[in-house]
Amino acid sequence: MPRRRWHAASIALFVCAAARAQGDIASLADLSLEELANVPVTSVTRRPEPLKDAAASIYVITAEEIRRSGVRTLPEALRLAPNLTVARIDAGQYAITARGFNNAVGNKLLVLVDGRTLYTPVFSGVFWDQQDVVLEDVERIEVISGPGATLWGANAVNGVINVITKSSSDTLGTLAAGGIGNRDRLALARYGGRLSGDATYRIYGKYSDARENEKEDGTRAFDGRAFTQVGFRVDARSGPGRFTLQGDAYELRGQDRVLGTLNLGALDASGGNLLARYNHRLGEGSEVQLQAYVDHMARRDSVVLHPTVDTVDLEAQHALAFGRHRLVYGAGYRASHDDEEPAFFSVFVPPSDTLEWWNVFAQDEIALSEALTLTAGAKVERNDYTGEEFLPSVRLGWRVSPSHFLWTSLSRAVRSPSRFDRAVASPAFPVAAGPDFVSEVAKVYELGYRASVSRLSFSATAFLHEWDRLRSGTPPPLVLENKISGRMSGTEMWATLQASERLRITGGLTTLHDDLQLDPTSTDPFGTENVTLRNDPSRQWTLRASLDMSERQELQAALRHVSALPAPELDAYTALDLRYAWRPSKRVELSVVGENLLDPRHPEFATSAAPPVELRRSVFVAVRFSGF
Amino acid sequence: MARTPAPARSALGAIVALALLLALWSGAAPAQSPAPSSETDIKAAFLYKFGDFVQWPPEAFAGEDRFVVGVMGADEIAEALERLVGERRVKGYPIAVRRLRPGDSLRGVHVLFVGSGESGRLAEILAAADAQPILAVTDSEAGLRAGSMINFVVENQRVRFDIALPPAERARLKISSRLLAVARKVIAS
Numbered sequence: 001m002p003r004r005r006w007h008a009a010s011i012a013l014f015v016c017a018a019a020r021a022q023g024d025i026a027s028l029a030d031l032s033l034e035e036l037a038n039v040p041v042t043s044v045t046r047r048p049e050p051l052k053d054a055a056a057s058i059y060v061i062t063a064e065e066i067r068r069s070g071v072r073t074l075p076e077a078l079r080l081a082p083n084l085t086v087a088r089i090d091a092g093q094y095a096i097t098a099r100g101f102n103n104a105v106g107n108k109l110l111v112l113v114d115g116r117t118l119y120t121p122v123f124s125g126v127f128w129d130q131q132d133v134v135l136e137d138v139e140r141i142e143v144i145s146g147p148g149a150t151l152w153g154a155n156a157v158n159g160v161i162n163v164i165t166k167s168s169s170d171t172l173g174t175l176a177a178g179g180i181g182n183r184d185r186l187a188l189a190r191y192g193g194r195l196s197g198d199a200t201y202r203i204y205g206k207y208s209d210a211r212e213n214e215k216e217d218g219t220r221a222f223d224g225r226a227f228t229q230v231g232f233r234v235d236a237r238s239g240p241g242r243f244t245l246q247g248d249a250y251e252l253r254g255q256d257r258v259l260g261t262l263n264l265g266a267l268d269a270s271g272g273n274l275l276a277r278y279n280h281r282l283g284e285g286s287e288v289q290l291q292a293y294v295d296h297m298a299r300r301d302s303v304v305l306h307p308t309v310d311t312v313d314l315e316a317q318h319a320l321a322f323g324r325h326r327l328v329y330g331a332g333y334r335a336s337h338d339d340e341e342p343a344f345f346s347v348f349v350p351p352s353d354t355l356e357w358w359n360v361f362a363q364d365e366i367a368l369s370e371a372l373t374l375t376a377g378a379k380v381e382r383n384d385y386t387g388e389e390f391l392p393s394v395r396l397g398w399r400v401s402p403s404h405f406l407w408t409s410l411s412r413a414v415r416s417p418s419r420f421d422r423a424v425a426s427p428a429f430p431v432a433a434g435p436d437f438v439s440e441v442a443k444v445y446e447l448g449y450r451a452s453v454s455r456l457s458f459s460a461t462a463f464l465h466e467w468d469r470l471r472s473g474t475p476p477p478l479v480l481e482n483k484i485s486g487r488m489s490g491t492e493m494w495a496t497l498q499a500s501e502r503l504r505i506t507g508g509l510t511t512l513h514d515d516l517q518l519d520p521t522s523t524d525p526f527g528t529e530n531v532t533l534r535n536d537p538s539r540q541w542t543l544r545a546s547l548d549m550s551e552r553q554e555l556q557a558a559l560r561h562v563s564a565l566p567a568p569e570l571d572a573y574t575a576l577d578l579r580y581a582w583r584p585s586k587r588v589e590l591s592v593v594g595e596n597l598l599d600p601r602h603p604e605f606a607t608s609a610a611p612p613v614e615l616r617r618s619v620f621v622a623v624r625f626s627g628f
Numbered sequence: 629m630a631r632t633p634a635p636a637r638s639a640l641g642a643i644v645a646l647a648l649l650l651a652l653w654s655g656a657a658p659a660q661s662p663a664p665s666s667e668t669d670i671k672a673a674f675l676y677k678f679g680d681f682v683q684w685p686p687e688a689f690a691g692e693d694r695f696v697v698g699v700m701g702a703d704e705i706a707e708a709l710e711r712l713v714g715e716r717r718v719k720g721y722p723i724a725v726r727r728l729r730p731g732d733s734l735r736g737v738h739v740l741f742v743g744s745g746e747s748g749r750l751a752e753i754l755a756a757a758d759a760q761p762i763l764a765v766t767d768s769e770a771g772l773r774a775g776s777m778i779n780f781v782v783e784n785q786r787v788r789f790d791i792a793l794p795p796a797e798r799a800r801l802k803i804s805s806r807l808l809a810v811a812r813k814v815i816a817s
Contacts, residue, residue, distance in 0.1 A: 025712045028665055028673035036673055037788060037810050039665050169745050194748045
C-alpha cells in the first residue's frame with residue numbers, strides 16, 4: 001500500500017448535502033402555502049442539516065428528541081441513537097460503542113464536542129464519567145456508525161459521535177432548571193447576552209449528582225458521585241468571518257471506596273478546555289476553517305488509571321465547490337503529554353511521555369450524474385508508535401427516486417496504539433505492555449438504504465468489518481500482542497412514523513454477529529473471551545412514542561431491549577422510561593420522568609467476574625424556566 | 629441470574645395497552661404529511677411564497693426591475709433563498725436577495741427579513757422600515773411587539789407564523805385572506 005504517497009481524491013460527508021439541498025429547497029418552493037405550513041422540521045436548527053444525504057449510516061439526535069426524553073447527562077442522551085450500544089456500568093461510568101467491541105475501556109469510537117475530541121491517549125477511549133454538556137444548548141448530535149477515519153482519523157473505526165452545541169446567538173436569555181429524584185439531582189443555569197451587534201455570549205453552570213448503587217450480591221458499589229461544570233461560549237461575525245471561542249471547566253467528586261479495612265480513596269477528576277475556531281467564506285461554496293484548542297485533565301483514581309493529560313490540537317481545512325466537485329482538504333496536528341501515577345491495576349513505563357500526531361486529508365464528492373454521487377477520500381495520519389497510517393474510503397450514493405436512496409462504501413480504518421498498549425505494567429498482576437503492539441486494522445464494507453415516504457422515514461444498513469491484529473495477550477507475564485482476527489457483521493435499522501400531528505413513533509433494531517479467531521501461534525489463555533476485547537449483545541431494539549396531549553402537555557414512552565451479554569455473562573433486560581411534561585405558561589415547564597420502570601433493579605454491563613452494579617428504578621421531577 | 633422474564637412479560641402487556649391508548653388519544657391523522665426539511669429551508673420558502681399573497685402599492689415597483697428580499701442577521705436563510713430563487717419570479721419580477729446590515733438603506737426592498745441574529749435591535753430596525761411599503765418579517769418572540777408584520781414560530785415541529793395587520797396597513801400592504809387563513813394567529817387592527 002502506498003502509505004507515504006498523498007492520495008488527493010476524497011469525500012466530504014459534510015459537504016454532501018449542499019449539492020442536493022438545491023433540489024430539496026426547490027421542491028419546498030413548489031408546495032402550496034398550506035402544504036408548506038405542514039412540513040415537519042427535521043431538527044430545530046438554524047443551519048442546514050449537513051449529513052442528511054450522506055452515503056453513511058447516520059442518525060441525528062435532534063434538540064427536540066433530547067428535550068422530550070428528559071435525559072440529564074450526555075451519555076444518557078446517546079441512548080436516543082438506535083445505532084449505538086450504551087451500557088451504564090455504574091452511577092457515572094458507561095460502556096458505549098457502535099458495531100461491537102463494547103467495553104469499559106472501549107477504544108474504537110471517536111467522540112467530539114464542538115470539534116474537540118474527547119478521546120484520551122491513555123487508552124484511546126473516553127472517560128464518560130468526566131464528560132457532560134448542557135443538553136438544552138445542544139443543537140444536534142450526529143451519530144455515524146461505521147468508519148469515519150478519512151475525515152476524523154484513527155479511532156473513528158466503529159463510529160463517530162459529533163455533539164454540536166448551539167451558537168450563543170441562539171441561546172440568548174436566561175435558562176434555569178433543576179430537579180430531584182430518588183437516584184439523582186440536577187441544577188443548571190445559563191445566561192446568554194449580546195456583547196455588541198455582531199457578538200453574543202453565554203455562560204453556564206451545571207451540577208448533577210447520583211446516589212451510590214449496590215452490586216448484584218448486595219454489597220456497596222461506592223459509585224456515588226457529584227459533577228460540577230461551568231463554561232462559556234462567544235460567537236462573533238464580521239462580514240464573511242465567523243469566530244467562536246468557548247471553554248469549560250469541570251470537577252468530578254466520587255466517594256471513598258472501601259475494601260474490607262482498606263480505603264482505596266475516591267475517584268476524583270478535574271479538567272478544562274479552551275477552543276477557538278474561525279470560519280471564513282471566500283466565495284460561493286468556498287470556506288476555510290481554522291481551529292485550535294487546549295485540553296487539560298487530571299484523574300485521581302488509585303485503582304484503575306491515574307493520569308494527568310495535557311493536549312494541544314490544531315486543525316485547518318478548506319471546503320470548495322467547482323464544476324461537479326465538492327472538495328474538502330485539510331491538515332491537523334496534536335500533541336499530548338501525560339503523567340501516569342501508579343494505580344493498583346496499572347503502572348506506566350515510562351510514567352510520562354509526549355505523543356504527537358500529524359495528519360493530512362482530502363475528500364472529493366463528485367456528481368457523476370443527477371442521481372449518482374461518488375465520494376472518495378483519504379487521510380494519512382502519523383503517530384509516534386506506528387508511523388503513517390493510510391485511511392482511505394470510497395462511497396457511492398444513488399438517489400433512486402426523490403424518496404429512495406441507496407448507498408455503499410468501502411473503507412479502511414485503524415485503531416492506533418495508545419499509551420496503555422505500549423507502556424502499561426501492573427503491580428497487581430504480571431502484565432507488560434506490548435513493545436511490538438501495532439495498530440488494529442478494519443476493512444469495512446457497507447450497504448445502506450434510506451427512504452422517506454409520506455409520514456414514514458426509514459433507514460437500513462448492513463455492514464461487514466474484517467478485523468485484523470486485534471489486541472490479545474499471553475499467559476503471565478502478560479504481554480500485549482495483535483493476535484486476534486475475524487469478522488463482525490450485522491444490521492442497523494430504524495424508522496420514524498409521524499402517525500399524526502401529535503404522535504411520533506421511532507423504532508430501532510441492531511443485530512451483531514461476531515466470528516473472531518485467535519491466531520494459532522497465540523498462547524492467550526482467554527482467547528476471544530478476553531474481557532478487555534468486547535462484551536456485546538447480539539441484538540437490541542428501541543421503541544419510542546412521543547405524544548402532544550395538548551398544547552401544554554406532552555408524554556413520551558421509551559422502551560428498549562438489550563439481549564444477553566456473553567462474557568462475562570449477563571441476562572437480557574428490557575427497560576421502560578416514561579416522561580410527562582406540563583407547561584403552565586410559556587416560560588415554565590414541569591415534568592416527571594420515570595426510568596427503568598419494569599423492574600426494581602438490574603445491571604446493564606459486566607466488566608469482570610465480579611458482581612455487576614445494579615441500576616434501580618428511578619423517578620425524577622424537574623422544573624425548567626426560560627426567559628429574558 | 630434469572631431476573632427479567634416473568635415481570636417483564638406482564639409489563640410488556642401493559643406497554644402494548646399504553647401504545648394503543650397513545651394511538652387512540654392522538655386522534656385522526658392528517659391526510660398526508662411531506663418529508664421533513666430543515667427549518668431554515670422552510671422559512672426561506674415561506675419568504676418567497678409570501679410575495680404571492682401580499683399586494684404592494686404601485687409605487688413600490690416604480691423604477692424597479694427586481695423583487696427584492698432583504699435579509700438581516702440570518703446568513704443561513706439568505707443562503708437558502710439564494711439557492712431557491714433560480715429562475716423563479718414574484719409578480720413577474722426576477723428575485724434578488726440582498727444581505728443587509730442594520731443602518732443599510734431599505735430603498736427598493738419589498739420583503740425585509742430580520743433574523744434572530746439581530747433580535748436585540750429589532751425595534752430600531754423595524755422603525756426604519758415603518759410606513760414604507762416593505763413587508764417586515766421576523767423570527768423572534770418579540771417580533772410583532774416590535775412592529776413586525778409576520779413573525780415565524782416553530783410549533784409542533786412545523787414552521788408557522790403570526791400576522792399583525794396594523795403595521796401592514798400603515799405600509800399600505802394588502803395581505804390576502806388565504807395567507808391570513810394559514811397564519812396561526814392574526815392580530816387585527
